[in-house]
Amino acid sequence: MAEKVGIVGAGTMGHGIAELCAISGYDVVLADVGHEILEKAMEKIRWSIGKLESSRALVENPGIILSRIRTTTELRELAGSKYIIEAVKEKIEVKRQVLRKLDSLMGPECIFFSNTSTIPITELASMTGREEIFAGLHFSNPPVKNPLVEVIRGKKTSARTVGEARSFAISLGKEVIVVDKDLPGFLVNRLNDRLFTEALLMLGEGVTFREIDALLRFRMNFSMGVFELMDFVGIDTVLNAKTEMIGHGFNTSPSEKLSGLVEKGMLGMKTGKGFYKYQKPSVYSRPLIQPSGRMFRVNPVRLFATVINETAWMIRNKAASPDDIEKAMLLAMNWPEGPLSIADRLGIDNIVGELNSLHSSTGESRYIPDSLLLEKQRHGDNGLLSGKGFREWPFASEDIGPVKFQRIDSFALITLNRPEKLNSLSEELWSGIRIALEKALQDPDIRSAIITGAGRAFSAGDDIQMMRSWKGSADAKRWLDKYASPLIDLLASFPKPLISAVNGVAFGGGAEINLLFDVVVAADSAVFSFSESLIGAMPPIASSFGIAVTGRRLLPYLLTGDWMAPEKAKELGLVDVVTDDEMTLMVAMEYANRLSRAAPLSIQSIKSVANLHRTGVQPEARFSQNELIILSSSEDFAEGQEAFLSKRKPVWAGR
Known part of the structure; x- marks a missing residue:
């Protein structure tokens, strides 16, 4: 008999996780507050499975897969689940209400996972009586296609629960990284926010969003520009994540630009306009981003300095391993290289110099170079041009x-x-x-x-x-x-x-x-x-x-x-x-890399x-x-x- 997985929240992530679990052979109960929400979720699941069938990506008949998914508005129908995955709105009060109710309904052996993208797992686990069997299980969007899952250890999460989370994610066909420190934003969203924040600040420094996106797309081989990505994710979603992370102690900068766009209803692709304009709301299309001479005026060191500083802090504090950090951004965000490889290409000495300059001009503590970067600079391990940085190079x-x-x-x-x-x-x-x-x-x-x-x-x-x-x-x-x-x-x-x-x-x-x-x-x-x-x-x-x-x-x-x-x-x-x-030499090296x-x-x-x-x-x-x-x-x-x-x-x- 197939194991049962209960999923609460039938939004984009919830119904995607439900589809993934059913494809992987689990019996799924998908819960939300209204039948209309659940029916829309099932429509999207049926559409997605149809697309997978047409591309011959399924090993089973679509009807068999769909038969494994049951929907409900009653949380008690999730009883008997081996795993519960919470995927409701990123609002702490909503999560508290749902988790307390679930805790009272589920058996003592049921393991709880939260798909939260920003809220600390320790805080969510404390809302239940099962802190040792509660972990973060953060899927990247879209869950069916994106190959990465972050497993996040709360302060009281047991080693056995982390192992269960890993095994479960692997059974879904996913690559797994473990985040051993319960940080706001965990790994992927934490580094994303650093990139988003500096890109937004650079708009006030005489650089346009098109120039920054062109730098990423055509000089650094990224599949999407940072502003293109924010439009795709949803500007309100990016702003909400940033607000939650700030509320939980993450040292980042609020963004008046994002707040202004949200106030105007310019939420990105889903409304037809954000940083870019789109032909139709909620219809996927790529904005026209063209290479130009101006993109060679945008310094990638300025853009990535805090990403690399944050990465160094996470390594030094054993929040995640260097290999997992690289893998996370390669798989979840489809970066051409991980942040450590980017650091080595840009030069750790250049990164430290940029951080010192930013700290001197702003006084912001997030620009203070991490001691790991300073140590590498002191030893001359500056990256590609010295043969050694975060990794060794030929x-x-x-x-x-x-x-x-x-x-x-x-x-x-x-x-x-x-x-x-x-x-x-x-x-x-x-x-x-x-x-x-x-x-x-x-x-x-x-x-x-x-x-x-x-x-x-x-x-x-x-x-x-x-x-x-x-x-x-x-x-x-x-x-x-x-x-x-x-x-x-x-x-x-x-x-x-x-x-x-x-x-x-x-x-x-x-x-x-x-x-x-x-x-x-x-x-x-x-x-x-x-x-x-x-x-x-x-x-x-x-x-x-x-x-x-x-x-x-x-x-x-x-x-x-x-x-x-x-x-x-x-x-x-x-x-x-x-x-x-x-x-000058940096751009020449970019050509050599391409x-x-x-x-x-x-x-x-x-x-x-x-x-x-x-x-x-x-x-x-x-x-x-x-x-x-x-x-x-x-x-x-x-x-x-x-x-x-x-x-x-x-x-x-x-x-």
Whole structure:
């Protein structure tokens, strides 16, 4: 004989849990205060089971499953249940009345579970005489499809009851996490509130909700934006959860924005309007969220700092294990990565810095960095860029002369490391970049390479001292044949994606090599200049590859050596993304992360075709290099180098 489960509350969660239990073979009694409520619940259950049958997700006949569900308005008909699941409104007085009545009707062995999303289990259990056999069993919406269940231990919940809750949830086909501290919001809703709260506060900092959602969707690979999610859940539901959590001591911020929307009846998808507008109330549709350049102005560190701080607090206080926290947000909220992985990607040092800044400006105690974060920062365990944070990452580092080569996760980070010379391209630097790229090419686990500069420059161009030392065209040809051409040829034919993070000046050759990269991310402080004509030389890459890419629009800059702001470089097609200085490398790493999710063979094919266009201008490239060789023996070339080093205006002879 099937075991009996009593469920009180036939709303969205209650009828979903009832359907799930019946599908899993339990006899279900679903109770609520009115027959009309129960009939609507059964209509939704029948509709859902029909959808599951049409998608061949059921192993039994729908009629058999539906026969296991009985409805009632009398709580006494739940007598004999092995488990009671309370799923009534998130109102403490309603729950108190229901739980006290149930406690008087059920046998002493009946285990009580509450599906509350915010109210502490200890408080609910104290309303009954069975605190040891009372636990939280929080299903995520929709219960039939969402794979996660949180089991929450109250202060007096026995280990046996926690085990029963786990076993029951597993019998329903669910993944289970255990929250060992009875906290307002438990795990998922607690972290959700941190994300919701900071997103709402950012609206007052000059950021729009569309920009924040675009950041999440298109930069961080989230399936839904945070404002899109609040509309989907119901803005009144989000506000009620926040209010309950604040009432039970959770240190979060009230939201006038949410209160204002609720007062106007703008509750999200169910009313046809919330943050976004929808075609019809209560009909599921996705709002139009489009990527834009503005999304690269939104700092994810600002958005996630308190989420990660809360996560650290929960780990340190043994509220939940690191693995369970990761699993909870992956499964319940469909995040692309858990909060600990996000912390490591953003950088724990960056998180601590942001929290300190927010605490300094607001005085709010929730921004005080947790001691676990401070400890990791103190030990240099800052995440991805150090190889270790909350988890260990694939990491290796070596110096190749003035080039630092790091293998980080799925990408190589190649740093031009002559900051005292503004990373000017010496022979050793040309050679070091080539060797580093060859190492990246030989490593099958490296999917892409990022190139950036140390200090306040990407690269100020070719080393003038080196060029001044040339005695004539033979020296220039030797430099091209031994150092420059091998790197240019490798960049033009490189089979893996190349990303540059341009910080500060990119002059001469430092600007030119960006024309051979696949993705160029530039900081606001970046300045581009093809300045060779100002020192008696010429830009061999820009005059061949560059003209092929941009057409004559680049020519005025090659002829004059004029400076180019990053937005202008983007307009001309030299730059793909312009962002704040502190986010330049972060955005480049986001590209590397997204590239790692793409099919390797597809990337290889795309690169093969793209490289045909680059190698197709090799005759022009060779011609332009020969022009540089010819110029190197001219008086004007020598004058240009000497004038630059002497910091004076050159006097051209025209020969």
